[in-house]
Every structure is written in C-alpha cells, then in structure tokens.
Amino acid sequence: MRRFILPLVIFLVVAGFLFKGLNLDPREVPSPLVGKPAPQFSLPRLDNPETVFTPKEMLGKVWLFNVWASWCGACRDEHPLLVELAKTGFVPVYGMDYKDTREDAQQWLDQRGNPYVATAMDIDGQVGIDYGVYGVPETYVIDKKGTIAYKQIGPITEEVLRDKLIPLIKRLKAQ
Amino acid sequence: MKVYSILRLALACLLLHTTIVLAEEAQPLEANQAIEVQVQRLSEELRCLVCQNQTLADSHADLALDLKREIREMATKGMSDKEIVDYLVERYGDFVRYRPPLKSSTVLLWVGPFGLLLAGGVGLFLQLRRRQTMTTDAPLSAEEARKVSELLDKES
Numbered sequence A: 001m002r003r004f005i006l007p008l009v010i011f012l013v014v015a016g017f018l019f020k021g022l023n024l025d026p027r028e029v030p031s032p033l034v035g036k037p038a039p040q041f042s043l044p045r046l047d048n049p050e051t052v053f054t055p056k057e058m059l060g061k062v063w064l065f066n067v068w069a070s071w072c073g074a075c076r077d078e079h080p081l082l083v084e085l086a087k088t089g090f091v092p093v094y095g096m097d098y099k100d101t102r103e104d105a106q107q108w109l110d111q112r113g114n115p116y117v118a119t120a121m122d123i124d125g126q127v128g129i130d131y132g133v134y135g136v137p138e139t140y141v142i143d144k145k146g147t148i149a150y151k152q153i154g155p156i157t158e159e160v161l162r163d164k165l166i167p168l169i170k171r172l173k174a175q
Numbered sequence B: 001m002k003v004y005s006i007l008r009l010a011l012a013c014l015l016l017h018t019t020i021v022l023a024e025e026a027q028p029l030e031a032n033q034a035i036e037v038q039v040q041r042l043s044e045e046l047r048c049l050v051c052q053n054q055t056l057a058d059s060h061a062d063l064a065l066d067l068k069r070e071i072r073e074m075a076t077k078g079m080s081d082k083e084i085v086d087y088l089v090e091r092y093g094d095f096v097r098y099r100p101p102l103k104s105s106t107v108l109l110w111v112g113p114f115g116l117l118l119a120g121g122v123g124l125f126l127q128l129r130r131r132q133t134m135t136t137d138a139p140l141s142a143e144e145a146r147k148v149s150e151l152l153d154k155e156s
Helices: A004-024 A073-088 A102-112 A126-130 A158-174 B001-022 B033-045 B060-078 B081-092 B104-134 B141-156
Strands: A063-066 A093-096 A119-122 A138-142 A148-153
Touching: A063 A073, A073 A093, A073 A102, A073 A158, A093 A126, A102 A119, A119 A126, A126 B060, A138 A158, A148 A158, B033 B060, B033 B081, B060 B081
Parallel strands: A063 A093, A093 A119
Antiparallel strands: A063 A138, A138 A148
C-alpha cells in the first residue's frame, strides 16, 4: 500500500493546481497601473467636440472610468447596469469611447441610454494604450487623489458591482 | 469535357495572376532598415494581449497593429529596446513579455522546472541505490548449476 502513497500525493497536488486553473480567467491580467496615478490626457468630448475632458477635472472625487465602444459586444451586456448605477447618483460614471466613430457612439447611446456624465473620444486608441486597454469594456475606479484603485477587465456584472465596486467606492469615498 | 478542362485551366491562370498582382501591391519596406529590424525583433519578444498565444509580430489584432505602430514610432525616435519594452510593461504589465523577468513572483516559474529535474534525479539515484542493495549476488547451488549447464548444452 505504501508505494502508492507518494504517486497519489503527487497526483492530488497536480490535480489541485489544474482544478484551480480551471477557474482562472487567462484574460484577467493584473494591471500594473493599479495603485498608480491615472494617466493624464485631454480628449474631445462626444457631446461637444469643442470641449475636452481631462481626468484632472475629477480630482477630489471618486469616479468610474468606463472604456467602451459601439462595436463591442460585451459592452452591450454591461450597459444596462451602468445606466442603472448612474441613475442612483452613487458614483459619477465617465466614459471613453475607444477606437470608434462619433456617429456610431452617439447612436449607440441614443438607443441604450447614456449613463456617462461625459464621454471622451479616443478615436485612434492612443489614450487606450496609456491605460493598458486590451479588451473593452474595461472599467477603472479612480480615487480622490487621482489614483487607480481598481481595474475591471471585461464587463461589469451584478456580482462584481455588488461585491467589489460598491464596497470599494464606499471605502474610497470615506477617505 | 475538353472545353471544361480548358476553362478550368483558364480560371486557374486567372486566379494565379490575381495573386501575383496582389503580391506586387504589398507595402514597401520602410526606408530605414535598422528601425524595421528593431521593430521586428521587439514584436517577436512581445505578446499580443488580445490573442495571448501570439506575438505582436504574428498577430493581426487591432491592438497589435496599434502597438506595432507605436513601437515603430518609438524606434524612429531612437529609443532603445529596453526603453520600449519598459514603456509597454508600464502599461500592460510583465505579461506582455514572452521572457518574464526574474522577480520574487516569478522565481517558481524560472527555478521550478530545474527544481523538479533535480528532485527527479535525486529520487532516481536513491531508488537505484536501494535496488542495488536489495539484489545481492545469490550464488547458485550445485543442483542449480547442473540444471543451467544442462539447458545450455541442449541449446547448442
């Protein structure tokens, strides 16, 4: 019997690792930007191309920065949640329209509701690179000092909103 | 029948011709060869985050094309390989590098395989040594020796 114990232990350890691996999402790459100041930019707004949006305006507030695009399928899934969240007034939601056109973006918001206080237009994706965007939608929680506190890769789900974002934002607001 | 095969041949020629024409329309290489070499070298070292198992060089994802353009711009400015890789790591993390740096979080990755090899080697060594002591030379008894030579004789 004893000769089977070692292989069994090795098997269980390997199986344990593999089982853990089943539940990991390889797309969730830890962002090096968490804990760092949100990169500065100045981009024209969707509602009025003459004016710009810059994260500096938001110093002193906790806010959500949601990167989206009208061509992005998963954005469609999370959009109703954002609209609802914006309605509560709990946290201001700002958007960045990533590699998109003005017409498509405006039409998309007209159809589905506009949760954003303002949307910055990152048409060539340059600011997206500064924020390490590689798969829209991505959402950043930015604190009062302008530091990125959290990055959500992929759509916000009800669970993420309830278990992660809302408690985190409450904590950041109290700071 | 014959008409069909001629038609088919003509069609094949036509298709072949189109591909040749397309090939001629490929973008010319950038003027500066050194920069192209640097861009190529770097994009083979860096991972496309959209398609994860491809290098930037292999990938045709939108982001990969953007990043290649970005790398080319930085290379044109005369930035070194290290500066360009650092720029991308700052934004996307160590995951963009196909060769992760040796850090406390990656020690297991770098040392693990050698550790396993060493453990396997030690295990094998111990096992073989134990087996050696287990099988002692057992001299044949007179009866056994007789049987053996009998069998050998029969064979020949």
